[in-house]
Amino acid sequence: MAVNNAQAVAGEQTTAQATSLAQDIEALVRYAVANGLLAPEDETWAYNAVLECVGATGPAAPHAAEMLADQYALAPTRDLADPEGILEFELPATDGFDLEAVIERIAAAGVANGREEDTPSGADRIATRVMDLVMPRPSEVSATFAELYDEDGAEAATDWFYRMCCDARYVRTAAIAKNIGWTSPTQWGDLEITINLSKPEKDPKAIAAAGAAPATGDVYPACQLCMENEGYRGRGAGEANGAHPARQNLRIVPITLGGEHWGLQYSPYAYFNEHCIAMSAEHRLMHVDRENMGRLLDFVDLFPHYFVGSNADLPIVGGSILSHDHFQGGRHVFPMMKAQVASTFSMDGFPSVECSVVRWPLSVLKLAACDREQLLDAAAHVLDVWRDWSDEAVGVVAESNGERHNTITPVACREGENYVLYLALRCNVTTDEHPLGVFHPHAEWHHIKKENIGLIEVMGLAILPPRLVDELGAVERHLVELSGEPAALAKALEEDALSAPHAAWALELAEAHGPITADTVEDVVRAGVGEVFGHVLEDAGVYKWDDEGRAAQQRFIDAL
Numbered sequence: 001m002a003v004n005n006a007q008a009v010a011g012e013q014t015t016a017q018a019t020s021l022a023q024d025i026e027a028l029v030r031y032a033v034a035n036g037l038l039a040p041e042d043e044t045w046a047y048n049a050v051l052e053c054v055g056a057t058g059p060a061a062p063h064a065a066e067m068l069a070d071q072y073a074l075a076p077t078r079d080l081a082d083p084e085g086i087l088e089f090e091l092p093a094t095d096g097f098d099l100e101a102v103i104e105r106i107a108a109a110g111v112a113n114g115r116e117e118d119t120p121s122g123a124d125r126i127a128t129r130v131m132d133l134v135m136p137r138p139s140e141v142s143a144t145f146a147e148l149y150d151e152d153g154a155e156a157a158t159d160w161f162y163r164m165c166c167d168a169r170y171v172r173t174a175a176i177a178k179n180i181g182w183t184s185p186t187q188w189g190d191l192e193i194t195i196n197l198s199k200p201e202k203d204p205k206a207i208a209a210a211g212a213a214p215a216t217g218d219v220y221p222a223c224q225l226c227m228e229n230e231g232y233r234g235r236g237a238g239e240a241n242g243a244h245p246a247r248q249n250l251r252i253v254p255i256t257l258g259g260e261h262w263g264l265q266y267s268p269y270a271y272f273n274e275h276c277i278a279m280s281a282e283h284r285l286m287h288v289d290r291e292n293m294g295r296l297l298d299f300v301d302l303f304p305h306y307f308v309g310s311n312a313d314l315p316i317v318g319g320s321i322l323s324h325d326h327f328q329g330g331r332h333v334f335p336m337m338k339a340q341v342a343s344t345f346s347m348d349g350f351p352s353v354e355c356s357v358v359r360w361p362l363s364v365l366k367l368a369a370c371d372r373e374q375l376l377d378a379a380a381h382v383l384d385v386w387r388d389w390s391d392e393a394v395g396v397v398a399e400s401n402g403e404r405h406n407t408i409t410p411v412a413c414r415e416g417e418n419y420v421l422y423l424a425l426r427c428n429v430t431t432d433e434h435p436l437g438v439f440h441p442h443a444e445w446h447h448i449k450k451e452n453i454g455l456i457e458v459m460g461l462a463i464l465p466p467r468l469v470d471e472l473g474a475v476e477r478h479l480v481e482l483s484g485e486p487a488a489l490a491k492a493l494e495e496d497a498l499s500a501p502h503a504a505w506a507l508e509l510a511e512a513h514g515p516i517t518a519d520t521v522e523d524v525v526r527a528g529v530g531e532v533f534g535h536v537l538e539d540a541g542v543y544k545w546d547d548e549g550r551a552a553q554q555r556f557i558d559a560l
Helices: 002-034 040-053 064-074 099-112 120-133 138-152 154-167 204-210 290-302 372-387 467-481 486-495 500-513 521-540 547-559
Strands: 180-186 189-195 253-257 260-266 276-280 307-309 326-330 341-345 354-358 364-369 406-415 418-427 461-464
Touching (some): 002 099, 040 064, 040 120, 138 154, 138 253, 154 260, 180 521, 189 521, 253 290, 290 326, 290 372, 372 406, 372 547, 467 521, 486 500
Antiparallel strands (some): 180 189, 253 260, 276 326, 307 326, 341 354, 406 418
C-alpha cells in the first residue's frame, strides 16, 4: 500500500510538472506573438518545437483550441473562394509575464530530461535554443531591417532590431539591470562608473571540466566575434576545445563597410545604450589604419545617430579581443564627447579639417570636416607621424627590440554636416618600474582598476570588476563603524581581507571627509572611485596636463 501511495504521489507530481511546463511554453509562445517575434500562424508549430527541444512529448497547450482558431482566422487558405481575405486578429495580452522566470523553468525541464548537462551553461544552451524557436529567422530579420531602413530611416531600423534582440533575450536586459552604475563629477567632467555584474560567473563544475577539455584541430567558430556564431549551439567547458557561449538566438544584419562584408549585431551584455558590434566576415587581426577609419565613417554614414569606434590594435592599450577585426558603437554620448576644446591647431595640406586638442585625461585630438576624404587623409597623417614618434623626455618610445609601441584609438560620429574623428594617442611601452605599461593604470590604483583601458573606458565609462561590490561594502562598513577613530579604522581595514587592498585609500577618504555616517558613506566612496578612475585615465594619457606634458604635446603637433 505504501508503495502504491508513493507511486500515486510521484504520478501527481509528474502530471503537475507537465501541466506547469505546458503553461510556461504556451505563455512563452504568446509572448513571442505579442512582441512580433513569432507569427500567430506559427503558434502550434512553435509550441511543439519547444516541447521537443526540452525532451517532452506533451501535454497539449492549455488553450490549444484558441491557438488553432487564431491560425485559422489568419490563414490565407482559410477560404480560398472568399475574396474578403483574413479576419481581424487581436494580439494576446502578456500582463505579468516574466520572461526570465519562464525561460528558466523551461530550461530546467530540459536539463531534467537529459537534454543538456546540469550546469548553468547547459541550461543556458537550452534556453537560448528555445528562444531561437520563437523568433524570426536571419533572413526575416534582414528583410525587415532593410524595409524599415528604406521606408522610415536608419533610426527606425535600429530601434526595431534592438528591441527584437532584447525581446528575444539575446541582449540580456535582466542581467544588465544588475549592474551598478553612477556618475562622478571630476576635474574632467562627469565620469561614468559601472561595476559589471551582468556576465555570468563561471560555475565550479565548468572550471573543473575545462581542465580536461580536449583540443581537436581547428576551433569552430574561431572566436566569439566570428559571424559563424549566428545560430551556434555553444559548448560546455568539458567539450572539445572548451566552453563557447550558446548563440542560437543571435541575429546579425549584413552590412557593407569599405566595400566588404561586415555584420551588425548587439552586445548581449551591453555597457551602454544600444551597445552594438560591427565585425568583419573575415576572421583577421584588428588593425587601425586609413582603411578601417574609412569603415568607421561608412558606419556613421549608414547610422548617423550612432557613434562607432575601434580599439587600439596593440596589446595593453587594445581591447580584450585583438584577434578579430571589429568595432563597437551605439546610441550614447560619452564624457569625452562632452569635453571642452583646450586649443586648436591646423595641419598643412588639410585646410578644410578643423583640428583641436580635447581637454581630456588621455591625449585626444579631434578632427572634424564635411569632406570625409580630406578628414581621412588628415587622420592617416596623424597616425603615420605618431607611429614613428618618440619623445623620451615624457616616456614615449615608438619602437624597441623590433616591437612597435604607438597606435591610436579612433572614434567616429556625426555632428551636423561634419564627420568627426577623435584620435586618442596610445603607447604600450613598458619599463621595470611599470611592467604592465607606462601608460596603463599604475599600481597605486590597481585596488580599483588593473585591467586594460580600452575603447569604452577611453571615452570615460569605467567598467569595474564585480569583486568591488563586496570589497567596497566592507570599506563602507568600517568607515561608518569607526568614523573618527583613525587608529582603530586602519587596523580594521588592514585585518579584513575584503577591505585590505583599499586600506590606504579608505584612510585618505576618512581624513578628507571628516565624520562619515551611514547616510553619507556611499556617496563618499563612490566619489572616491570616480576620482581613482580619473587618475587611471590620466595614467593612460601619453601627454600629462602639466607644463612638461603640454610642451611635449606641442612638439608632436608641430611635427604634424
